[in-house]
Amino acid sequence: MNNQEILSHIDHTLLKPFSTWEQIAEICNDAIENKTASVCIPPSFVKPVKEAYGDKLTICTVIGFPLGYNTTATKVFETKEAVKEGAAEIDMVINIGALKDGKYDFVQNEIAEIKKAVGDNILKVIVETCFLTEEEKIKICELVTAAGADFIKTSTGFGTAGATREDIRLFKEHIGPNVKMKAAGGVKTKEDLVDFLELGCERIGTSSAVSMLKGGEAQGY
Structure with missing residues (x-):
């Protein structure tokens, strides 16, 4: 798998709370130069990036991020605003506590409401596996599907x-045929990138793919 094949699956990400416009512009320029799948940026930067770059790149943003316990109405509003301002892909965080409480209808309905707000754009559902049991991981696969x-x-x-x-x-065992997979967090080496893609991930979220593939080190997310 060559570097360009890998980069075509990367959501080039910068979600640090202290991110500046200069840093956001840098990853956008990197994304265009390296033909990454998207840039994944905070919601407040969606409109300025769309105004600055137009259709030169695909904009992804995050909803209910990073804790997931915003109300459904808040998440739906955030989503509609992000799409209106230029986001083509939405990465939402589930209500993790609701899943652990067994409120499965709530979790499924919230995802469905946000998918409705996304429309024909792409919805990725962040389930935060580090906080889930194996049983909960299997259940959320069913709910996302x-x-x-x-x-x-x-x-x-x-x-x-x-x-x-x-x-x-x-995930691969328990998601439906129309659901794709995205790995994020902890992807630190080119070997990791290749492994996750070969395991079936369609996307990988990382801030470091470009530097890793140029022989550098991972920088964070």
Whole structure:
């Protein structure tokens, strides 16, 4: 797998709370130069990036991030605003506490409501695997599938751990045929990138793919 094939699956990510416009512009320029799948940026930067870059790149942003316990109405509003301002892909965080409480209808309905707000754009559902039991991971695969989401995503990168190969194998067994997988958090080497893609991930979220593939080190998320 060559570097360009890898980069075509990368959501080039910068979600640090102290991110500046200069840093956001740098990853956007990197994304255009390296033909990454998207840039994944905070919601407040969606409109300025769209105004500055137009259709030169695909904009992804995050909703209910990073903790997931915003109300459904808040998440739906955030989503509609992000799409209106230029986001083509939405990465939402589930209500993790609701899942652990067994409120499965709530979790599924929330995902479905956000998918409705996304419309024809892409919805990725962040389930934060580091906080879930194996049983809960299997259940959220079922809920994400039933809600009509496009992707299941392992992690925010802000939890206690990121993507693991074991979780991707588990997802692959339990998601529906129309659900793709995204690994995020803890992807530190070119070997990691290749491994996750070969395991079946369609996307990988990382801030470091470009530098890793140029022989540098991972820088964070």
